[in-house]
Amino acid sequence: MSFAMARFRGSDGAAFAGAVVGEDVIPLSSLLPGVQDIADALADWPSAFSSLADAVPSTDRGAMVPLSGLKVLPPVLPRQVFQSGANYRTHVIDLVAAREGDTPEIRSRAAAMMDERARNDQPYVFIGLPSALCGPYEDVTLPPTGTEHDWELELAAVMGRPAYRVSRHDALDYVAGYTVVNDITTRDRVFRPDLPGIGSDWLAAKNAPTFLPTGPWLVPAAFIDDPMKLQITLSLNGEVMQDESTQDMIFDLPRLIEHTSAITTLLPGDLLLTGSPAGNGASRGRFLRPGDVMEGTITGLGRQRNRCVRP
Secondary structure: OEEEEEEEEEOOOOOEEEEEOOOEEEEEEHHOOOOOOOHHHHHOHHHHHHHHHHHHOOOOOHHHHEOOOOOEEEEOOOEEEEEOOOOOHHHHHHHHHHHHOOHHHHHHHHHHHEEEEEEEHHOOEEEEHHHHEOOOOOOOOOOOOOOOOEEEEEEEEOOOOOOOOOOOOOHHHHHEEEEEEEEOEEHHEEEOOOOOOOEEEEHHHHHHOOOOOEEOOEEEEOOOOOHHHOOOEEEEEEEEEEEHHHEEEOHHHHHHHHHHHHHEEEEOOOOEEEEOOOOHHHOOOOOOOOOOEEEEEEEEOOOOEEEOOOO
16 A cells, blocks of 8 residues: 655644654554654654554544645654756756757757756755755745745655665665655855855755755655656646656766765765756746646645745
8 A cells, every 4th residue: 555654733733743644644653653754764764664654554443634624744754855956968968058059059059058967067956954944734934135036846866775875776775765855945045246256046046945845755666656756736826837857867866876975974864955947937037926826736645835925
């Protein structure tokens, strides 16, 4: 029986974790004695998943809690967040065209650059702050610092084992599961005009509170046939903006894990974001405004819905 995992806040205000089966939740503590949070299960994920796979199908319905009425929290509270930039071929081509002029010649040159990257280059991965996370249905606060706030729906891998110097051939063995993340970016804060030689200011551009809506679920990797064949779709006020397969990644997930783990250790519960596909606001000249509603889905991983508000 397939199931997802999530964190909730009940009517009494207390947070708890559980396995989601249809429209019901089985508290994790009743399935794994001594385990209170998803982080506890991820600390020994192979054993925990095996126990959950045995326990969930045999759970009595009397032990289940209705999903309705529960506040859904981010499914994990990572110690580290790794974010992959410029990792979708069409997305990067669109950004180059928006910046330099949308002509066939510029698109052809950008496409050739992406093909060369895929053959001979390395992924571009930077770090984000766990404090930017919010729940999948929470309001996103648009700060007054900057005006070009942009959506970027992404597939995120949740690590299930410490990973250091992992080969791409073994990389997926270290993944506990997958979740949905909207990696919101303030485009006009990415580059600082006062320090043009230093590069990107990702702290300012990506880490405002609520700028990482995450969830709703952590879906165990065993229930996702191929993370490189998932459809990522984001709508803004009901209009589809992003609709692309993870097959458009320049560097696939195993390569991202290999690259990142060659530099540092990925820990259980950490998030590795894999980049965002084409259809962002930067390529459309349309950025987030108070009152906008973003809805995002990835095949098999659930749906987010976040409203944009003023501070």
